[in-house]
Each structure stands twice: as structure tokens, then as C-alpha cells.
Amino acid sequence: MYKILLRQDLVPNIHLFKIAAPDVAKKAQAGQFVVIRVNEKGERIPLTIADWDREEGSITIVFMEVGTTTHRLALLEAGDSIADFIGPLGLPTHIEKFGTVVCVAGGFAVATIMPIARAMRMAGNRVISIMGARNKSLIFWEGELRSVSDQLIVTTDDGSYARQGLVTEPLKELLETGEKIDRVIAIGPSIMMKFCAKTTQPFGVKTIVSLNPIMVDGTGMCGCCRVSVGGVTKFACVDGPDFDGHQVDWDLLFARQRIYLDEEKRSFEQWQSQYGTHS
Amino acid sequence: MPKLDLNRVPMLKQMPNLRATNFNEVALGYTAEQAQAEASRCIQCPKHPCIDGCPVGIDIPGFVKAIRDDDMPEAVRILKDKNSLPGICGRVCPQETQCEAVCTLAKRKAPIAIGRLERYVADWERANMKSVNSSVKSTPTGKRVAVVGSGPASLTAAADLAKLGHSVTMFEALHVAGGVLMYGIPEFRLPKEIVQGEVGYVTSLGIELALDSVVGRMVTVDELLSNGYQAVFLAPGAGAPMFLNIPGENLNGIYSANEFLTRVNLMKAYMFPEYDTPVKVGKRVAVIGGGNVAMDSARCALRLGADEVYIVYRRSEVEMPARREEVENAMEEGIQFKLLTNPKSFIGDESGRVKAIELYEMELGEPDESGRRRPVSKPGTEYIFKIDVAIVALGTRPNPIIPSTTKDLETTRWGTILTDEATGKTSKPGVWCGGDMATGAATVISAMGAGKRAAANIDEYLRG
Numbered sequence: 220m221y222k223i224l225l226r227q228d229l230v231p232n233i234h235l236f237k238i239a240a241p242d243v244a245k246k247a248q249a250g251q252f253v254v255i256r257v258n259e260k261g262e263r264i265p266l267t268i269a270d271w272d273r274e275e276g277s278i279t280i281v282f283m284e285v286g287t288t289t290h291r292l293a294l295l296e297a298g299d300s301i302a303d304f305i306g307p308l309g310l311p312t313h314i315e316k317f318g319t320v321v322c323v324a325g326g327f328a329v330a331t332i333m334p335i336a337r338a339m340r341m342a343g344n345r346v347i348s349i350m351g352a353r354n355k356s357l358i359f360w361e362g363e364l365r366s367v368s369d370q371l372i373v374t375t376d377d378g379s380y381a382r383q384g385l386v387t388e389p390l391k392e393l394l395e396t397g398e399k400i401d402r403v404i405a406i407g408p409s410i411m412m413k414f415c416a417k418t419t420q421p422f423g424v425k426t427i428v429s430l431n432p433i434m435v436d437g438t439g440m441c442g443c444c445r446v447s448v449g450g451v452t453k454f455a456c457v458d459g460p461d462f463d464g465h466q467v468d469w470d471l472l473f474a475r476q477r478i479y480l481d482e483e484k485r486s487f488e489q490w491q492s493q494y495g496t497h498s
Numbered sequence: 499m500p501k502l503d504l505n506r507v508p509m510l511k512q513m514p515n516l517r518a519t520n521f522n523e524v525a526l527g528y529t530a531e532q533a534q535a536e537a538s539r540c541i542q543c544p545k546h547p548c549i550d551g552c553p554v555g556i557d558i559p560g561f562v563k564a565i566r567d568d569d570m571p572e573a574v575r576i577l578k579d580k581n582s583l584p585g586i587c588g589r590v591c592p593q594e595t596q597c598e599a600v601c602t603l604a605k606r607k608a609p610i611a612i613g614r615l616e617r618y619v620a621d622w623e624r625a626n627m628k629s630v631n632s633s634v635k636s637t638p639t640g641k642r643v644a645v646v647g648s649g650p651a652s653l654t655a656a657a658d659l660a661k662l663g664h665s666v667t668m669f670e671a672l673h674v675a676g677g678v679l680m681y682g683i684p685e686f687r688l689p690k691e692i693v694q695g696e697v698g699y700v701t702s703l704g705i706e707l708a709l710d711s712v713v714g715r716m717v718t719v720d721e722l723l724s725n726g727y728q729a730v731f732l733a734p735g736a737g738a739p740m741f742l743n744i745p746g747e748n749l750n751g752i753y754s755a756n757e758f759l760t761r762v763n764l765m766k767a768y769m770f771p772e773y774d775t776p777v778k779v780g781k782r783v784a785v786i787g788g789g790n791v792a793m794d795s796a797r798c799a800l801r802l803g804a805d806e807v808y809i810v811y812r813r814s815e816v817e818m819p820a821r822r823e824e825v826e827n828a829m830e831e832g833i834q835f836k837l838l839t840n841p842k843s844f845i846g847d848e849s850g851r852v853k854a855i856e857l858y859e860m861e862l863g864e865p866d867e868s869g870r871r872r873p874v875s876k877p878g879t880e881y882i883f884k885i886d887v888a889i890v891a892l893g894t895r896p897n898p899i900i901p902s903t904t905k906d907l908e909t910t911r912w913g914t915i916l917t918d919e920a921t922g923k924t925s926k927p928g929v930w931c932g933g934d935m936a937t938g939a940a941t942v943i944s945a946m947g948a949g950k951r952a953a954a955n956i957d958e959y960l961r962g
Contacts, residue, residue, distance in 0.1 A: 474850025
């Protein structure tokens with residue numbers, strides 16, 4: 220059992236948990252993920268590592284309430300425990316002094332891009348970060364991301380805070396200014412990552428995305444998480460989760476993420492009948 | 499010359515129509531009377547070829563005689579002296595190709611039903627004896643061994659090493675111990691309660707079990723060796739699925755057998771939505787492959803509620819590597835067989851879901867390296883077959899996580915770890931390997947044999 224040391228409600232439906240997992244914390248690196256199981260009947264789901272504390276022996280995860288498992292997770296408080304916590308999984312993000320790196324975070328992926336931006340900065344890169352959310356109420360960790368970036372651009376879809384627009388717009392502008400950008404890291408909902416990659420493609424800037432297919436074991440034994448990159452089938456859990464965004468078959472990823480929509484709905488309806496709708 | 503009794507006592511099974519709708523165990527085991535009757539058929543021949551036929555060298559005539567003499571505690575003692583997992587072996591070992599194949603009475607087509615008797619003894623122990631650790635443990639040696647994996651090879655090695663006095667920690671990547679015994683073999687062939695009972699016996703020997711621990715990620719083999727473990731036994735299994743590499747294979751509804759069985763057996767998807775993990779049930783399911791895993795997958799798919807389940811296998815029935823018993827069980831349950839048939843591609847609908855498989859016919863040509871007649875395509879025989887779920891059960895390859903994170907660990911060209919068959923030694927000092935990671939996908943009992951041999955060699959090494 221893995222104890223929740225701290226709980227923070229960041230914005231509506233997005234929560235931060237700091238979980239006691241000393242062996243995972245010892246080895247965690249930016250870009251890696253964990254697989255968790257909330258209880259005995261629960262499914263195994265992947266969550267990207269947002270941060271770690273090797274001394275304290277803790278891992279920070281940030282998650283959004285979407286279906287049954289994340290809603291059940293959101294019922295837990297500091298002091299409660301979850302059944303299983305496996306990691307660190309996946310290959311860490313490749314960190315190197317590239318020159319200028321643009322980190323783009325969509326929605327709650329600002330949590331997962333944070334350690335990457337931090338590591339890139341520590342490696343001597345000039346880091347320009349772009350973070351976007353639908354509206355002001357969903358913006359969090361702005362200060363945190365700013366503290367590890369040389370420049371931070373914040374966007375909201377509806378313009379209720381900072382710059383109005385999608386994250387791809389300032390990204391395009393940066394590329395168009397002619398400033399030499401050596402690498403782009405884009406993390407967020409699949410559709411956002413696809414469009415970030417499309418935005419950078421004409422400029423030929425290497426763009427790394429962190430793919431988020433459905434997973435079961437997370438160690439490469441089942442093939443559930445298979446994606447197609449450059450026409451070759453890869454397992455996101457052991458070959459990724461980072462991949463070249465220009466080579467990813469996005470349509471396949473979208474289709475495979477939808478496979479259990481009916482079952483997810485059925486499960487969530489059962490959840491709601493037991494726990495009532497989330498207030 | 500003693501009168502030979504060639505009437506092999508049959509063992510009851512759940513009726514096919516009923517059992518195809520539930521996940522309860524198919525084979526129902528012997529009653530006490532049946533066990534005694536079968537044990538009494540054994541002529542206790544002096545040559546006892548059965549012992550050599552057993553990969554772990556059980557004193558078969560010994561435990562069979564004890565059943566005959568109604569001394570069940572003695573039968574348990576003899577059996578468990580060599581085999582820590584008798585309830586499992588009694589159910590999944592292919593005795594018909596091992597001990598029973600060389601039984602003196604096999605020549606008369608009535609070999610002693612050693613497997614059924616083994617199961618009887620194991621089940622008797624579970625029902626009648628408190629969890630008594632009857633084995634005598636040696637004095638602690640002060641040496642520590644890391645065992646990677648908690649499947650049959652690891653459980654066997656760990657038990658033997660613990661009995662010899664070493665301090666053992668088992669590292670398991672999943673959230674329960676047992677490896678393929680838990681995620682691979684279905685409930686109706688190997689009840690999970692039995693697996694956990696036998697895992698419990700092994701851990702009761704004083705072994706530390708670290709679940710949720712992925713060696714190669716959470717801790718590397720090199721780190722284990724420099725952090726207090728004098729020896730490492732690698733038995734993580736051949737945990738990477740093989741795919742056909744044909745067009746359309748990534749369509750929704752196409753599973754590797756590993757994924758399908760893990761969802762159904764380990765995560766209990768057959769109880770969705772009470773258990774949260776889903777699996778596609780399908781109306782018409784095609785299972786590609788002819789081994790035990792293919793039979794298991796097909797029989798699970800049927801039990802989930804599929805209307806029709808087909809085995810698609812490129813060779814003919816006699817070449818199928820699955821246990822004959824399981825092929826028969828599958829046929830009795832109504833699974834259909836498309837033999838001498840191979841897939842060419844998968845076809846999907848607009849939403850990315852598989853809706854058909856393109857198949858073509860094969861015929862048998864000259865034998866290949868394995869001695870089996872090589873299947874040869876018959877061009878122009880392609881046809882489209884409607885399906886909505888496919889399970890690819892071609893076998894597994896070694897998982898790359900450990901080889902890619904361990905220095906100086908030589909692998910073979912198939913990705914398995916280069917291992918000395920007699921001792922389990924690898925190219926890396928202090929590191930042994932056994933089970934599917936050394937041999938490629940094989941049986942539970944051969945993994946156990948490898949675990950025994952490696953434990954003996956590790957013990958020798960630790961004692962200097």
C-alpha cells in the first residue's frame with residue numbers, strides 16, 4: 220500500500236497527490252511515468268510523473284477526473300493509501316544541451332512538462348515555455364513553470380487570462396521570428412500534440428511528444444499501448460513514451476484511445492449510481 | 499507376474515455446455531476411492547522410468563505407494579520434497595509427454611495417471627493440513643540472493659535457496675506473485691486460489707516478496723549486486739508478445755494473447771464492471787495460433803460470451819503444439835478449427851475497429867528444423883472472414899528491459915539470455931537465468947527444473 224502524503228486541489232477536477240514510494244523516487248527521471256491501481260478491483264492506469272523528492276521518498280502525480288478510476292482516486296485524502304504504484308516506467312526524456320528548447324504544455328500537462336523544462340534548463344538550454352488552458356479557472360503552476368523557464372507564454376482559449384488563443388499560435392510565432400529553435404517538447408491531449416507537431420513540421424524543428432495510449436502492464440508484455448511511428452509499430456511503455464511527433468500516426472492513436480468508450484461509459488454510470496454526480 | 503490392471507481411472511470434468519459459460523475449474527479431480535484405485539494399478543516396477551521422465555525428479559513410485567497405502571501425509575512429504583508447486587503441476591504439467599509417456603504401463607496404453615494423482619495429493623494437503631512448514635531449514639548462511647520474477651522458475655529457485663539457508667528476496671513487476679500462473683493460465687484450468695496458496699507456501703519459507711518492482715527500471719541488476727545481494731537469479735519470463743506483422747494488426751479489437759489473458763485472468767475482466775478492467779467480448783473471434791495459449795485464449799473468449807470462436811492455425815491438427823487434452827476440451831466446448839489456414843491482413847471499419855480477417859489456405863510440404871512438415875501457401879485461395887475480435891497467440895519473445903539495462907549480460911540472437919543449460923550460469927558473474935527468458939516460451943515444469951538447477955549451482959557458488 221502506498222500512502223498519500225499530501226493532497227492539493229489545483230483547479231476544478233485537477234488534483235495533485237504526493238505519494239510515498241521511496242524506491243520509485245530514487246530512480247525517477249523527467250518524462251517517465253508510473254502505473255497505479257487504486258484498489259483490488261481497480262484497473263491499472265498510467266500517470267506521468269510530475270515531480271519527485273528522493274530524500275523524502277515521494278513521487279508527485281497530477282491527474283484530472285475523467286472516468287471511474289480517476290474519480291475514485293479523487294475521493295482519497297492525505298493519509299489514505301492506494302493499492303499499487305509501479306515505476307518509474309518508460310524511457311526518460313532525452314536531456315542534452317540542444318540550444319533553445321520550447322516546451323509546450325496543454326491543459327494539465329503543465330505538471331508533466333515542469334520537470335522536463337527544469338532538466339533542460341539545468342543542462343544549459345535556453346527554455347521558452349508555453350502553457351495553455353481552456354480558461355482562467357484551469358490555469359495552475361504558472362509560477363512554477365516560469366521559475367524554470369527563460370520565458371513563459373500563457374494562453375487561454377477564451378482569453379479570460381493572459382493571451383487569447385491556442386498554444387500553437389505563440390509556437391508558430393516563435394518559429395516565424397527566425398529565432399533558432401533546436402527542439403520542441405509538446406505534451407498534452409493527443410489532438411494538441413498532433414497540432415503542435417503539424418505547426419513545427421514546415422520549419423523542420425525536431426518535436427518530441429509524450430504519447431498516452433491505453434496501457435495495462437506498462438512493462439512491454441502485452442502490446443496494448445502500441446502506436447505507429449514512422450510506419451513501425453512501437454510500444455509506448457517501453458519504446459516511449461516520447462516519440463518524434465512528425466512520425467506519429469495520430470489517427471491510429473486517436474482510434475485506439477476510443478476502443479473502450481462504451482465500457483468506460485457503462486462503468487462510469489455504475490459509479491455515478493453508487494456515488495452520485497460529482498459536485 | 500502380477501496381474502496388470504489396465505483400467506485407467508477416468509477423472510470427471512464439468513460438462514462442455516455448462517463449462518463453456520463459466521470460469522470454474524473444468525477438471526474436477528479424483529475422489530479418494532478413485533485415487534486409491536488408480537494408485538493401486540502401479541506395479542512399483544524396479545526400473546521406475548517415471549522419475550527420470552520428471553523434470554524435477556519427483557519420487558513418483560514413492561508418493562503413489564503412499565496413496566495406495568492411505569498414508570496421505572507421507573504422500574505429501576514425498577511429493578513436496580522435490581516439488582514446491584504440486585497443485586499447479588498436477589493441473590498444467592504435460593505429464594502425457596513426460597512421466598506418463600515413459601511409464602512401464604504406457605506400452606500397454608494404460609500409464610498410471612500420475613498427473614491426476616499428483617493433483618489429488620496437493621488438493622488433499624490444502625484441504626486437510628494446516629499450513630505447516632514441514633521442511634527442515636538449514637542454518638542461515640548470511641548470504642542474500644535476489645530472484646527476479648515470481649513465476650514457476652523463481653518460486654522453485656527461491657524455495658530451494660531458502661531451504662538451504664540463504665536469505666531470498668523475490669522481485670515481481672506485477673501487483674501479485676505467480677507470473678504466468680496468474681496472468682496467463684485461465685481460472686478454469688488453474689484456479690488462482692490454488693496459485694496463491696502455493697505462492698504462500700513458498701513465501702512461508704521466509705522469502706521476502708517485493709511486488710510492483712520492475713527490475714531494470716526501479717532497480718537494475720547491477721544495483722542489486724552492489725547493494726547487498728551476492729547472487730541474482732533472473733527469471734522474468736519471455737514477456738513480450740509476438741505479432742504477425744501484417745497490415746491492419748493495430749486495429750481495435752486485435753489483442754496479443756498476453757493482453758487478452760492478462761485482462762481476463764489477472765484483472766478479472768470477465769467480471770466487468772464489478773472489476774474495472776474491460777475486454778472486448780466479440781461475436782466472432784479468431785485466435786491465431788495452435789499452442790496452449792491459443793487454446794486458453796479461445797476458451798476464455800467463448801466463456802466471455804462470444805457467439806463463435808475459431809482457432810486459425812497454419813499447420814494441421816497433429817502438428818498443434820497444444821496439450822492434446824486442451825485441444826479436446828476446446829473442441830468439446832464448441833470451438834471451431836480453421837486448420838491449414840493463415841492470416842494475410844486485417845480489415846477495419848471507419849472507426850478503426852477490426853471487422854474482418856483475410857485468410858488463405860496452406861498445405862504441408864517438407865519438414866522444417868523442428869521436424870514438423872513445413873506449411874506452404876496455396877496462392878489464390880484468399881477469402882474474407884468476418885470477425886470483430888482477434889487474438890494473436892503466436893508465442894512470446896524476451897522482454898528487453900533487463901538485457902538493455904544490465905552490463906555484460908550476453909544474449910542470443912533471439913534476445914534470450916545466453917545461459918548454460920546445466921547450471922543456469924550466464925556470461926555475467928553472480929547472475930543466473932532460467933525459464934522462458936533463457937529458453938524462449940516453454941512449460942511451467944521446465945521452468946521449475948531450471949529453477950532447481952540454478953538454485954543448486956548458486957548454493958555451491960555462495961558456499962565458495
